Amino acid sequence: MIYARNARKSSRSDQALDKSSERHKTPDPLSQVFSLLNVRAARCTRFEAGGNWSYRFPAKPALKFGAVIRGDCWIDFGDEAHHRLATGDCFLLANAPAYVLANDQRLAPEDGMAAFDWSQSDVARHAGSDTVLLAGSFGFEASDAGLLLDALPRFLLIPSRSPSAPVIHSTLEILDLEIRGTGIGAAVLTDRLADVLLVQVLRAALDQSAGEGLGWINALVDARIGKAIRLMHEDAAQPWTLEALSEAIAMSRSAFSKRFKSLVGLAPLDYLLRWRMRLARDLLRRGATVSATAAQLGYSSESAFGHAFKRVYGHAPKRYWRGQATGEKFPNASNKLS
Template identity: 80%
Template sequence: MDPLSEVFSLLNVRAARCTRFEASGGWSYRFPAKPALKFGAVIRGACWIDFSDIPRHQLAAGDCFLLANAPAYVLANDERLTPEDGITAFDWAQSDIAHHEGDDTVLLAGSFSFEASDAQLLLGSLPRFLLIPARNPSASVIRSTLQILDHEIRGTQIGTAVLTDRLADVLLVQVLRAALDQGNGEDFGWLGALVDVRIGKAIGLMHGNAAYPWTLEVLANAAAMSRSAFSKRFKSIVGLSPLDYLLRWRMRLARDMLRRGSTVAAAAFRVGYSSESAFGHAFKRVYALAPKQYSRSNILSKTPRQR
């Protein structure tokens, strides 16, 4: 797998829910902050989104956006109206579709859940608000996915939940690709590093063979850079030194193995450690728990409590 696909797998990125909002007339709704990744898209009509501390953004049909560690915001088409609570104003428990008078404006929205301990790897790479406007060259591809997603949300056929989840996953990757295409990759941290010709190659090597005894010199040579230039650029984009990134990636892989029931010895070997003691020190440095403690706590969390 490529690095982004691997991280999605380890983070267990999955759509939590997809919803549809229809409105006509004047309207204004406030939505609370949510420590997650959310997407929104305007299917029809226009509105604006306001975060109160920065100028509001106008949204038009075909626009799609992401909210990382989603802050509180207001969606509205009339700035003179006092915002209503967008959660209590509709019966979200009974339906994924909310109505306000008509459907001159239609928005789709959804959120994603992650393995919490590593979510920052993705969320920390994204700005709070990321807009992919309809004029973006990738917008037509995104629009096609949105049309199918909209059809499934409104439909009643079997398998709708499975399809909406998969389509939301596809949409997220499409939006991330579009964002990287339209902006400076260095503005997207780890995500931007993946598409950097030199740094991305080094990350691909580390992901491709985590157990290999990578050194700074070998990685720098692969990137066709001096060690100092490679280290400086890697850290400026990713936020970690190359070898610290390698350490954390190895421990993520090992933790995933332990979660799936692997022995400590097998996990250590898989990520390049011949000594369980050295592996244990590295694991504890990253997760503040010894591997065996993590395994026990993971088993206990999966064991049903006796009444």
Template identity: 40%
Template sequence: MSRSSSIAVDPLSNVLDILGARVARRTRIEAAGAWSLSFPGLDRLKFVALLRGDAWISVPGHQPRRMQAGDVCLIGRTDYVVCSDPTLAPADGRALYDGPERDVARINGDETVGIGGSVTFAGANADFLLDMLPDFSVVPRDASGSSAIGITLSLISNETEREAIGGEIVRSRLADILLVEAIRACASEVRATGMGWLGALLDPRIGRALAALHENVAHPWTVAELAGIAGMSRAAFSAAFSRRIGQPPLSYLRSWRLTVARTALMRDNLRVADVAEMVGYQSQSAFSQAFRRTFGTSPKDDTAGPATIP
């Protein structure tokens, strides 16, 4: 006799799904010789991966990082420069990709080949994830948990060279996989310190509490109840959660509830009262007040469309 079992909610998958995260634009650069391109900071998440050669990535507040084939980096809201030499003055990289069907930039050859992906989110919901992720993180090809990245990059490279039918949808799905694998690898890199949201997801105690919270966002959670799931005292749990994630447990819960609600109002066209109940508010008025304090508009007026990221 077979038994069915439920699969525990994975907070990362839950967040990416609710936020409607997807790689909406994929770009490629082929370059040789001396070159340097700058790009502005935007409310988006971007990845850059090298398929061949090497390049440097520079962002404000960090030392330039040399990347080699197989390396991937995640970039948040910050400006960044990708180049052959960090001492070169950069040109505006947007000009090379400005316009439809301009997703490939070629500069003097193809000693270095890289790909990039810009991630869009449903409505104005980028803030929740971007606030939780570092502005800049490099995953070396030999980092723990990066083996899947190498396989994915190889598949992307092969698919690009094949130019087979259905290639566009295959490359699109592979880009989504690469994004998740890069975030996973970043989580593995920060696991030792445990700091930040990614580190908290992999923490055996804080991670259990986060999984429970995401599995049932409408539950009337208390700090004591979440601490019990984590197997910690209330004070120790609250301090550890706040230190690692940057906000107390119930503030995180409120932020996620309102993010889920905003997505439901935009995507599912539900009544405000139904959405308030769905995310755990006992009254529509309390929900509306919290929504207005957080987003600066009432739930009825919040009609933001999908974000478009260049």
């Protein structure tokens, strides 16, 4: 809060309200990661089928979601991994492998992409609507896609019996109406609803995973490690040390380091470095100068910042900055929150 020079001094309650407001305005770590990844829904579709059917869909290096609105079917990955899908089930496919959707596994699968005219409609139909599925995919900044995809299992199922299923189902109902409807702004709404659905499914997955199988995402909901990550995200320019972080979350240095690395896959200060450089790359993309970026992230000189940037991305920030205007392609750094 900014006061005029002659205004009264703020009271402690005013200051507390200001600080509380600032905390509420600070996005949580997952929201910040989503923002930097520029997560966006690519397309949402509806699939209706009756009778006996089986369709094969190709592998796609993307994040896809699917949900059964009516009926049931099988999803088969061709390596003896197949799962029964029932009404109300929702699932994610990370780095989506080739798969078959079918209600009769004895049938030879048809080509799911060739069987329907996806260019003309977001609704595909086959002999009725005994079974109805919604599906969609998400796009990312290409060099950052692995940050989220590598943290997720190939197939993540949120069953209809999950405590989170009613909330997800509410979003799916609205999404279904928009896919089938012709109202103005339908494309905007389907994109936003897909974004909401993705976060809801990840929340449900965290609730049911008990801290297993979701990579660094699990760390965000760990009481102490999650707090440490929030501190680093809220003030990346702060000269954090291992001692300061461990004291802030009431853990010993050794216990903190061990637990952090087991959940995140990186040592705390290595994570901090990579988070700063991801922020730096975003600032450079948006036109910030190297010197301004260095100062904003707490570096005492362009040289110190340049060494840190090159350590993570393998090239100097000035080259990256100039390359944005020419469309130059840069090698990707490690996707572990790099």
